[in-house]
Amino acid sequence: MNLSDSWTAGQQQIVRVSAAEAVFTAIRGAIEGGQLAVGSKLSSETALAAQYGVSRSVVREALRSCTALGLTETQTGKGTFVIASRAPGDLVLGRFSARSLMEARPHIEVPAAELAATRRSEEQLEQMRGIIAAMAGEDDPEIWVSLDGSFHAAIATASGNGVFERVVHDIRDAMVNQSETINLLTGRQQKSDDEHRLILDAIARGDTEAAGRAMAVHLRAVDAALTLIIGDTTA
Secondary structure: OOHHHHHHHOOOOOOOOOHHHHHHHHHHHHHHOOOOOOOOEOOOHHHHHHHHOOOHHHHHHHHHHHHHOOOEEEEOOOEEEEOOOOOOOOOEEOOEEHHHHHHHHHHHHHHHHHHHHHHOOHHHHHHHHHHHHHHHOOOOHHHHHHHHHHHHHHHHHHOOOHHHHHHHHHHHHHHHHHHHHHHHHHOOHHHHHHHHHHHHHHHHHOOHHHHHHHHHHHHHHHHHHHHHHHOOOOO
């Protein structure tokens, strides 16, 4: 082995990150490093987009994750301000915290998936298949997380239980925000696609036990990704 081979063998693999993740990491680093102090106002989306050489939609995605982590707050008509120098230990998802959401979802979505396996109509099944197909070919993270919310809502509707349907509808925005932030920080989109297909396959077969189990596996994986971001608050 020559010297160049020896040097190459010792290098770590380069991990690809999305533009939004790169912008988020830069802004978070500036906040946690003190370059952007608490109370300071961030540049406009247009200015940040020009600064980082990305689109405004990429900047918006990064800023939403900063807000979800509790680092920034966007005030309509005024701009985005730094409100904390460190993430507080949970994600802020509108009316609900991420931890509260994850404590509740298994009690709602697992039985909803089980019921959907025996109660779904062919029309509802085709709707879910269409959503999964659209997600598989979607590169825009914002569109993908909206489809993610639609898939979970479609399962709740197919369960035939009005309570499950209403609850999932009420928490849908928080679920979308959570999914967007988790995907940005942990790159779970492809894994989620695979888990969603297993849920759909079980529902299509009418396998109640498998549908509930697949949903439980998916939610545990989401919870594990969430714990990587905010830490274990049960310890």
